[in-house]
Amino acid sequence: MTNIVSRSQFLRLAALSASILVIPSAALADENEITRDMIFNDPETPTGGNPNGDLTIVDFFDYNCPYCKGAAKPLEKVVKADGNIRLVYKDWPILHPTSIIGARLALGAKYQGKYLPVHHALMNIDGYGVEQERMIEATHNAGVDVAQLDSDMATHADDIARLVKRNLNIAEAIGLQGTPGFLVGPFKVNQALNEQGFVRVVADARARQKSQKTK
Numbered sequence: 407m408t409n410i411v412s413r414s415q416f417l418r419l420a421a422l423s424a425s426i427l428v429i430p431s432a433a434l435a436d437e438n439e440i441t442r443d444m445i446f447n448d449p450e451t452p453t454g455g456n457p458n459g460d461l462t463i464v465d466f467f468d469y470n471c472p473y474c475k476g477a478a479k480p481l482e483k484v485v486k487a488d489g490n491i492r493l494v495y496k497d498w499p500i501l502h503p504t505s506i507i508g509a510r511l512a513l514g515a516k517y518q519g520k521y522l523p524v525h526h527a528l529m530n531i532d533g534y535g536v537e538q539e540r541m542i543e544a545t546h547n548a549g550v551d552v553a554q555l556d557s558d559m560a561t562h563a564d565d566i567a568r569l570v571k572r573n574l575n576i577a578e579a580i581g582l583q584g585t586p587g588f589l590v591g592p593f594k595v596n597q598a599l600n601e602q603g604f605v606r607v608v609a610d611a612r613a614r615q616k617s618q619k620t621k
Contacts, residue, residue, distance in 0.1 A: 440575060440576055440579040440580075444572060444576065445464060445576055445580070445589070446462055446464065446494060446589075448569070448572065450565065450569045451494055451495065451496065451569065451573075452494075452495045452512075452513070452516055452521040452522070452525070453492060453493060453494050453495065454482075454485065454492075454493040454495065454522055455485045455486075455491045455492050455493040456489060456490055456491060456492055457492055458492070459490045459491045459492035460490050460612070460615075461490065461491050461492070461590070461591050461608060461611055461612055461615070462491070462492045462493075462494060462589075462591065463481070463485070463491055463492070463493050463494065463588060463589065463590050463591075463608075464494040464496055464588065464589035465481065465493060465494065465495055465496060465586070465587075465588055466496045466498040466573070466577050466582055466585060466586060466587035466588070467495075467496070467497070467498060467529075467585055467586050468498055468499055468500055468501045468502075468505045468508075468585045468586075469499070469504075469505055469508030469509065469512075469528045469529065469531070469536065469541070470499075470501040470502040470504060470505045470508070470534050470535060470536055471501055471534070471585040471586060472532070472533060472534055473585065473586055473598040474529070474585050474586040474598070475529050475530075475531075475532070476598055477586050477598040477599055477600075478526075478529045480599065480600050480601040480603075480604055481493070481588075481599075481604055482526075483601055484601055484604040484605055484608065488608065491608065495521070495525060496573045496576070496577070497509040497512060497513060497569075497570060497573060498573050498574065498577055498582075498585060498587070499570065500574070500584075500585065501534070501585065502534065502535050502536075504535070504536055504537065504538050504541060506570070507538050507541055507542075508528050508536070508541050509566075509570055510559060510563075510566055511524060511528070511541055511542065511545045511555070511559075512524045512525050512528060512545075513562075513566045513569060513570075514555050514558045514559035514562065514566065515545065515548070515550050515555055515558075517554075517558040517562060518550060518551055518554050518555065518558065520548065520549065520550045520555075523548040523549055523550070524544075524545050524548045524550060526548070527544040527545060527547065527548040528541060528544055528545070530544070531544055580594060581594070582594070582596055583596055584596070586598055588607075590604075590607045590608060590610075590611045591608075591611030591612065591614060591615055592611060592614050592615065592618075593607060593610065593611050593614070595607055
């Protein structure tokens, strides 16, 4: 969410804004069904971290969200240091017309195995309302084959659009109010967190999972 959150508030928000993930029954209907597999295991959705990790974090973000960008590096640092977290990237372009441009560039790069370099490059552009030209330049500088990217974005335009729509539907179904949003195991966190905040909520999520298994 686009609130200004001081560093001293991060840990408190990690606890206060975390809630148990419940998929509303209204979201479970016909062809628009939102399932846990769609949230956590959509085969079209890019992933990082440890594919066999004991905890999954789902990251909902927008390339025009300064708070998403502020949380991105601490999240990646925690995932790398932990070594047992699977990270799922949900492109959620809702803030600005160029947000969908960024999502299309990153998801198009996925087809040549370059999603993460492009994702990181776009996240490293400061500010809100990033111009399309800056996004394209950052993408090209991320080591992609530009001709292949253009071809893949055209060939897979419908697949990318459907994936983005699924992400939008999922975010609405689980009640996210704005970017950034995270699912950390069974918890929903709708605030930016710093490194300590992520460490705390990861520990809480693992404790919750462990207690559920022993019941």
